[in-house]
Amino acid sequence: MQRYIIKRIFQSLIVILGITVIVFIIVHLTGDPLDLLLPPEAGLEEREIFRHELGLDKPLYVQYFEFLKNISQGDFGQSFRHQTSAFSLVIGALPATIELTAAAMILSIIIALPIGILSAIRPRSFLDRLGMTFALIGQSIPVYWAGLMLILLFAVTLGWLPSGGRGGISNIILPAITLGLFSTAAIARFTRSSMLDVLDEDYIRTARIKGLSEHIVILKHALKNAAIPILTITSLQFGRMLSGAVITETIFSWPGVGRIAVQAIYNRDFPVVQTAVLVTSVIFVIINLLVDIMYMYLDPRIKYD
Amino acid sequence: MPKSNKIWVHLRNAPLGGLAIFFLFLIAAFFAEYLAPHSPTDQNITNALRAPCFFEGGTFEHLLGTDELGRDILSRMIFGARISLLVGFVAVVLSGFIGTCLGLVSGYFGGRIDSIIMRFVDIQLSMPYILIALALIGALGPSLRNIIIVIGITSWVDYSRVVRGEVLSIKNKEFVDLARIAGCSTFRIILKHILPGVANSLIVLGTLMLGRIIIFEAALSFLGLGVQPPTPSWGIMLADGRQYLTFAWWLATFPGIAIMMVVLGTNLVGDWLRDTLDPKQRAAVRGKR
Numbered sequence: 001m002q003r004y005i006i007k008r009i010f011q012s013l014i015v016i017l018g019i020t021v022i023v024f025i026i027v028h029l030t031g032d033p034l035d036l037l038l039p040p041e042a043g044l045e046e047r048e049i050f051r052h053e054l055g056l057d058k059p060l061y062v063q064y065f066e067f068l069k070n071i072s073q074g075d076f077g078q079s080f081r082h083q084t085s086a087f088s089l090v091i092g093a094l095p096a097t098i099e100l101t102a103a104a105m106i107l108s109i110i111i112a113l114p115i116g117i118l119s120a121i122r123p124r125s126f127l128d129r130l131g132m133t134f135a136l137i138g139q140s141i142p143v144y145w146a147g148l149m150l151i152l153l154f155a156v157t158l159g160w161l162p163s164g165g166r167g168g169i170s171n172i173i174l175p176a177i178t179l180g181l182f183s184t185a186a187i188a189r190f191t192r193s194s195m196l197d198v199l200d201e202d203y204i205r206t207a208r209i210k211g212l213s214e215h216i217v218i219l220k221h222a223l224k225n226a227a228i229p230i231l232t233i234t235s236l237q238f239g240r241m242l243s244g245a246v247i248t249e250t251i252f253s254w255p256g257v258g259r260i261a262v263q264a265i266y267n268r269d270f271p272v273v274q275t276a277v278l279v280t281s282v283i284f285v286i287i288n289l290l291v292d293i294m295y296m297y298l299d300p301r302i303k304y305d
Numbered sequence: 306m307p308k309s310n311k312i313w314v315h316l317r318n319a320p321l322g323g324l325a326i327f328f329l330f331l332i333a334a335f336f337a338e339y340l341a342p343h344s345p346t347d348q349n350i351t352n353a354l355r356a357p358c359f360f361e362g363g364t365f366e367h368l369l370g371t372d373e374l375g376r377d378i379l380s381r382m383i384f385g386a387r388i389s390l391l392v393g394f395v396a397v398v399l400s401g402f403i404g405t406c407l408g409l410v411s412g413y414f415g416g417r418i419d420s421i422i423m424r425f426v427d428i429q430l431s432m433p434y435i436l437i438a439l440a441l442i443g444a445l446g447p448s449l450r451n452i453i454i455v456i457g458i459t460s461w462v463d464y465s466r467v468v469r470g471e472v473l474s475i476k477n478k479e480f481v482d483l484a485r486i487a488g489c490s491t492f493r494i495i496l497k498h499i500l501p502g503v504a505n506s507l508i509v510l511g512t513l514m515l516g517r518i519i520i521f522e523a524a525l526s527f528l529g530l531g532v533q534p535p536t537p538s539w540g541i542m543l544a545d546g547r548q549y550l551t552f553a554w555w556l557a558t559f560p561g562i563a564i565m566m567v568v569l570g571t572n573l574v575g576d577w578l579r580d581t582l583d584p585k586q587r588a589a590v591r592g593k594r
Contacts, residue, residue, distance in 0.1 A: 011424070018425070019431060019432060029441070029444040136569065137569065140516065140568040140569040142520045142564050145557070148543065149557075152558070156554075239431070243433040261439075262436075262528060265439045265443045265530070268443065273440050277437065277440070281433065
């Protein structure tokens with residue numbers, strides 16, 4: 001078991017290393033950074049001096065290792081646009097993104113689990129059809145449009161909730177619904193199918209024959225066994241949400257990492273872009289690692305080597 | 306049960322609504338010139354922000370109203386279908402090709418090359434794909450070709466995972482061993498004996514991915530780094546609509562409905578194809594009902 005954990009940590013480190021390579025390549029695809037740093041009237045000689053000072057005349061792999069050395073020391077470079085380090089800019093926006101993602105995740109799970117379980121208990125009933133229609137539509141609505149329609153209804157027409165910004169509870173409701181919509185639908189559909197699989201098993205029949213009450217059978221025997229696949233899909237949704245947050249934050253002017261990153265892309269502020277991508281990816285890798293380790297405690301049947 | 310009966314059973318279960326949406330989408334994309342009542346780019350400022358018919362200020366001249374430059378919304382939506390279909394179809398083929406090749410190699414050869422490709426999959430899955438796509442398009446410049454390339458190289462992961470899984474279950478079957486004994490080259494075995502076995506899954510996945518890629522393209526256009534104005538794209542129409550949300554609700558509402566319906570259609574058709582083409586799934590479904 002310990003060997004498995006060490007192997008997974010090692011794999012995660014390789015993935016993070018791979019991410020740094022891709023981020024490095026993307027930033028170098030973007031053309032000469034000198035075009036952005038120097039005024040257009042800068043002479044050729046001036047450019048060469050500057051290039052040498054920044055180390056941009058060295059071979060690419062040397063530049064990559066320097067990049068790696070810097071970020072391992074927490075130096076992600078200065079923002080071209082703001083007079084701060086890219087790292088502090090991204091880290092400063094992180095709490096807002098975590099708050100939004102957590103709210104969306106909690107909302108999704110609270111709504112999706114009951115829908116999935118109830119649909120599975122009475123397959124093909126009215127409730128099942130209603131729940132699954134909702135889920136199918138939820139998976140087909142683009143995040144950005146759902147956000148606009150929620151603003152149109154609850155902020156513009158009814159005036160019940162603010163259309164953007166971060167502050168009290170009322171500010172987070174619309175963005176959390178928007179961000180959680182797709183995941184709610186996905187988790188509900190998946191919960192239904194996992195529960196259907198489990199409810200077909202012999203031990204459920206045994207539990208029923210023993211005369212256990214139906215809700216004990218469902219909640220204790222069935223849900224516990226369906227939990228692992230549900231947990232897998234939920235953790236996968238987490239990655240989706242970190243991506244979805246980019247759009248949700250932009251629509252609702254939510255001051256998170258996604259919005260900062262999009263603005264940095266518009267402004268060609270590459271240190272901020274690469275920091276935002278790196279930080280989000282590393283968080284996702286760590287979450288995946290934790291979920292995998294959690295499985296071992298949840299399901300002792302799985303053999304690890 | 307005779308085979309023809311089986312086909313009949315599947316056709317009876319076909320999602321008519323989904324197929325209808327899909328055909329409507331294809332017809333709009335192919336025959337936009339003949340169907341659209343107006344030009345998608347003709348501006349008429351005196352006629353700007355006109356409400357849809359049946360609403361105050363609306364006329365039957367512009368069934369779904371006009372935008373801030375007086376362009377006909379319905380016509381722009383019909384032409385927008387063309388961009389969505391073009392980007393969606395080409396990107397599905399491109400990402401499907403990349404993903405299938407990697408999945409075939411990964412599953413068939415296993416070992417070190419498999420773990421390298423699977424790490425690539427992990428890396429791709431760990432990165433926020435929207436940011437990567439935005440950054441790449443920001444770097445390469447937002448042309449239609451670049452958008453398709455970027456979507457293609459950020460969407461291959463699902464294919465390679467599905468194909469790899471299928472190859473693992475096929476490659477040790479007897480007929481593959483026989484082909485090997487008969488002296489077929491590795492390339493021929495993969496192409497002639499293994500690829501047909503994964504074709505069904507590819508069709509299902511491709512259909513579902515078409516919807517996801519249409520959403521993806523509109524997202525990029527919505528954020529300003531996709532298709533560029535004045536090309537009529539559903540994502541651009543939404544971005545315009547966002548600015549006029551407070552007093553012209555129709556600008557953002559109708560293109561969004563179009564995206565949702567097309568994606569709903571691909572999801573319905575995809576689910577049906579999976580039930581029909583994938584025997585494992587079919588057995589599972591039959592057991593349930």
